[in-house]
Amino acid sequence: MALTMSQIMTLLTEHDLLIERQIAKNQPTKFDHVTYDSRKVEPQTLFFCKGNFEPQYLNQAKQKGATAYVAEKKYAQVTGMTEFIVTNVQQAMALLGAAFYDFPQNKLFITGITGTKGKTTTAYFAHGIQAAHTKGHAALFSTIDRIVGPKPKQRFKSDLTTPESLDLFHDMAEAVDSGMTHLIMEVSSQAFKKNRVYGLTYDLGIFLNISPDHIGNNEHPTFEDYLYCKEQLLRNSKNVLINAESQHFTEIYGAAQGSLMDDHIYLYARENSLISFETQVDFEFKETKQDLTESTIVISTYSDKGRQLAIDGEYELDIPGDYNQENAVAAIVSAAMTGAISAEIKKHLPEVRVPGRMEVFHVPGHGTVYVDYAHNYASLKSLLSFLRQQIPNERLLVLTGSTGDKGVSRRSGLGQAINEEADVAILTSDDPATEDPLKIAEEIDQHIDHDKVDVQIILDRKTAVKQTIKQSCPDELVVLAGKGRDATQKNNGKVIPYETDVKIVEDLSKER
Ligand SMILES: CC(=O)N[C@H]1[C@@H](OP(=O)(O)OP(=O)(O)OC[C@H]2O[C@@H](n3ccc(=O)[nH]c3=O)[C@H](O)[C@@H]2O)O[C@H](CO)[C@@H](O)[C@@H]1O[C@H](C)C(=O)N[C@@H](C)C(=O)N[C@H](CCC(=O)O)C(=O)O
Numbered sequence: 001m002a003l004t005m006s007q008i009m010t011l012l013t014e015h016d017l018l019i020e021r022q023i024a025k026n027q028p029t030k031f032d033h034v035t036y037d038s039r040k041v042e043p044q045t046l047f048f049c050k051g052n053f054e055p056q057y058l059n060q061a062k063q064k065g066a067t068a069y070v071a072e073k074k075y076a077q078v079t080g081m082t083e084f085i086v087t088n089v090q091q092a093m094a095l096l097g098a099a100f101y102d103f104p105q106n107k108l109f110i111t112g113i114t115g116t117k118g119k120t121t122t123a124y125f126a127h128g129i130q131a132a133h134t135k136g137h138a139a140l141f142s143t144i145d146r147i148v149g150p151k152p153k154q155r156f157k158s159d160l161t162t163p164e165s166l167d168l169f170h171d172m173a174e175a176v177d178s179g180m181t182h183l184i185m186e187v188s189s190q191a192f193k194k195n196r197v198y199g200l201t202y203d204l205g206i207f208l209n210i211s212p213d214h215i216g217n218n219e220h221p222t223f224e225d226y227l228y229c230k231e232q233l234l235r236n237s238k239n240v241l242i243n244a245e246s247q248h249f250t251e252i253y254g255a256a257q258g259s260l261m262d263d264h265i266y267l268y269a270r271e272n273s274l275i276s277f278e279t280q281v282d283f284e285f286k287e288t289k290q291d292l293t294e295s296t297i298v299i300s301t302y303s304d305k306g307r308q309l310a311i312d313g314e315y316e317l318d319i320p321g322d323y324n325q326e327n328a329v330a331a332i333v334s335a336a337m338t339g340a341i342s343a344e345i346k347k348h349l350p351e352v353r354v355p356g357r358m359e360v361f362h363v364p365g366h367g368t369v370y371v372d373y374a375h376n377y378a379s380l381k382s383l384l385s386f387l388r389q390q391i392p393n394e395r396l397l398v399l400t401g402s403t404g405d406k407g408v409s410r411r412s413g414l415g416q417a418i419n420e421e422a423d424v425a426i427l428t429s430d431d432p433a434t435e436d437p438l439k440i441a442e443e444i445d446q447h448i449d450h451d452k453v454d455v456q457i458i459l460d461r462k463t464a465v466k467q468t469i470k471q472s473c474p475d476e477l478v479v480l481a482g483k484g485r486d487a488t489q490k491n492n493g494k495v496i497p498y499e500t501d502v503k504i505v506e507d508l509s510k511e512r
């Protein structure tokens, strides 16, 4: 891995990013390392100054051996380094990062997945099938885990849904070196906004859905910006698969048609869901069985290009939830595009489990418990309305909190979803950060009608989980929402270990 001065100049000039270059005397013209973090600099590093950057980081980088930097402005106080001043450092970093790691994306079949909800679940479904089909040669970049090779240490926790560009290409290169031929990756709207995936082309881009989320000071200023960023997946994919039931479908489809011929655009929808829809979808699915723990769907194909994938037939899922049927269809199509045949897909789809998504537990003497990551209106509403249909006459108990310092609109959304579907709400803590968890709970509570829903506030999450389950009866359902398998609580600037909702439920199941 290396980058030469002439490669840098060619890429920055070709992409019209370079404003100015200043070559320092007696400095090498080849770089053996790239980084955006001064703490990780080694001799002969090309350093990127980006984000909330402090000039002292550049001094530290130089002391540790960085010989050149790329930035949007000159740092005059740091002398003796080669400077590349660019119009957009994130774009420059993505392009130079891909070159440094020798364009690993060209050696992988990349499935990119975006959507407000369902990215992780769909990525796990797709990875489960593609990994089986390729005999273990599929990598995964998800919100939960990154898998870059077959060794245990090549599976590790993710810090971001979509990594910074240098980390992304580093991990892709490791995947390629480890023999991976396929990559399934979640692509967040932030990844497009922050140019983490600038210049990357996907073999298949999947657009699951969009609804208001991630709008606020640190994320997207408006819904339009959020939608525009997500649509970039369609503009950067060779083939796209779109859920025709998604809100804003007309704009989404328009974005795809603006950059691809119809032969490369695939649409899917639930049977009879698009009564007034004029465009023919390629795939329809219908539910043939659904209960509290699993479901079965049948897929039918309606276009010649769709028929080439030969996926018509019945598929079982070992995860409940009607929205997971949509996620599964997307994963089935993606797997077929990589060459998996229907029989393989049918065999491996039911084997997939997604950590912290619709995990079901039976606690003796109490209700059935679901641990699920739902943490906004769209996801909690989908989950609760599905469960409500299963038990129209029994109580549905929901435990939730909401994160502090971000996503403030989630609080009203969670209250609204509870109000529409639940009988009992236990409001607790979920990463309150620097905010008072009681204040967050009260903000959720403001949107709940106490004549319809019994509301209890129990701020200690472990106590809340236990008390929620203990007050449920055998035919009732309990939802522990928001944390999935998250093993920490962020409180007052500290990250405090939390034994996980799952562990607390499992321990309670053993108590007699
Ligand atoms: C808004 C945003 O994109 N923030 C990300 C960004 O922050 P930043 O560039 O400002 O970095 P910073 O941590 O403030 O530091 C500035 C720079 O100084 C450097 N530094 C810092 C300290 C030091 O000693 N030396 C040094 O060189 C840092 O390495 C960095 O390059 O780059 C950091 C990594 O370099 C990310 O951790 C950080 O994500 C924040 C924490 C985050 O939570 N982002 C969320 C909003 C996000 O991206 N979420 C999406 C999912 C949401 C969705 O579905 O849309 C995701 O993809 O995960």
Ligand SMILES: Nc1ncnc2c1ncn2[C@@H]1O[C@H](COP(=O)(O)OP(=O)(O)OP(=O)(O)O)[C@@H](O)[C@H]1O
Pocket: 115, 116, 117, 118, 119, 120, 121, 122, 143, 161, 208, 209, 323, 324, 326, 327, 356, 357, 358, 372, 373, 374, 375, 378, 379, 380, 382, 383
């Ligand atoms: N297709 C879907 N439509 C609506 N809700 C969904 C869908 N798929 C999953 N959910 C709900 O959203 C929650 C999060 O699902 P998942 O982690 O797969 O989505 P995500 O897009 O990765 O979410 P995030 O961006 O919050 O990390 C699930 O726990 C479930 O409650």
